[in-house]
Amino acid sequence: MNLRRLKYFVTIVDIGSLTQAAEVLHIAQPALSQQVATLEGEMDQQLLIRTKRGVTPTEAGKILYTHARTILRQCEQAQLAVGNVGQTLGGQVSIGLAPGTAASSITLPLLQAVRAQLPDVLVYLHENSSADLNDQLLSGKLDMAVLYDRSPTVGIVSQPLLKEELFLVGTRGCPGQAVDLCAVAEMKLFLPRNYSAVRKRVDEAFSLRRLTAKFIEEIDAIPTLTAVIASGMGVTVLPESAAQSLVSSANGWMARITNPALNLSLAVNLSARAGLSPQAQAVKDILMSLIVRPLQENRELLLVG
Incomplete structure (x- = not known):
């Protein structure tokens, strides 16, 4: 088993076609098929x-x-680390952001800070559940991800950042500065689907109080949710940072x-198998400082107000 063969295999799985993979890799398809057969022989498994x-891919x-993704990524990081000795940091850093997290509000400041402090580093941002x-962390496609995740995941190291309180958000019929969960259950609610961390926490709270919520629609996209709440059709529940953003845009x-x-606990998740490259560690340090500081400042303003 060698690195080139692993690279061929990963490319085939990513593309899902031997013919197209052969074109991307600039290798004849029969030769690529032979490389796969050799790898299957080394593994003694159909792949x-x-x-x-x-x-x-089969289960094997x-x-x-x-x-293979982890091995190839570690080799790439080793080459970059050696090549960066005595030089400025460079290369690509991939960051995942869960929709509605505090990280979403610092995307522009993050890009500006990286451009100022690490001009040779290219940041790739990916938003998903x-x-x-x-x-994608486990497969090596991302260096890190910022998300609300309350359950441990095998192969993932989670570094807590802070806890964000959940707020009820709307545009009509303000209930005041605080609202009882029983009152929330009587309102027309628009929430994400049940695989989202916010929805899971809300469902858990309703279940413990033996309440039945009035869910009108399930909406995952923040822009759509913002438009619905702005129209006055109902209310939603969001983490503090996302709530502040929606309140500002929807008045x-x-x-x-x-x-x-x-x-909910906000965390930076990393792969337990693949260490961060020097440039990824530098970007992570910037990201964490940008996430924590604005939220602390916003809380202070709310307390003063």
């Missing part, structure tokens, strides 16, 4: 299933794919939920 629609292939972001109100108060 790919060939169909008329393309190729998909999925396991090898995950390890927490589950998908963790999968609405936000109320702290009580009995019980609800909160």
Whole structure:
């Protein structure tokens, strides 16, 4: 087993076609098929299933794919680390952001800070659900991800940043600075689907109080949710940072939920198998400082007000 063969295998799985992979890799398809056959012989396992629609990995292939991504990424990081000795940091850093997290509000400041402090580093930002972001961390497609995740995931190291309180947000009929969870259950609620961390926390709170919520629609996209709440059709529940953003754009109100108060832990997730490259560590340091500082300042303003 060698690195070139692993690279071929990863490319085939990513593209899902031997023919297209051969074109991307600039290698004849029969030669690429032979490389796969050699790899399967070394593993003593069938790694790919060939169909008329393309190729998909077997269970053994999925396991090898995950390890191969990690191996190739570590080799790339080793080359970059050696090449960067005595030089400024450079290369690409991939960051995943869960929609509605505090990290979403610092995207522009992050890019500006990286451009100022690390001009040779290219940042790739990817927004997706927490589950998908963790999968991409495990496969080596992302360096880090910022998300609300309350359950441990095998192969993921989670570094807590802070806890954000959940707020009720709307544009009509403000209930005041605080609202009881029982009152929330009587309102027309628009929330993400049940795989989101916010939805899971809200459902858990309703269940513990034996309440039944009036869910009108399930909306994952923040722009759509903002438009719906701005129209006055109902209310939603969001972490503090996302709530402040929606209130600002929709000219609405936000109320702290009580009995019980609800909160979520914001964390930076990393792969337990692949260490961060020097440039990724530098970007992570900038990211963490930008996330924590604005939220602390916003809380101070709210307390003063």
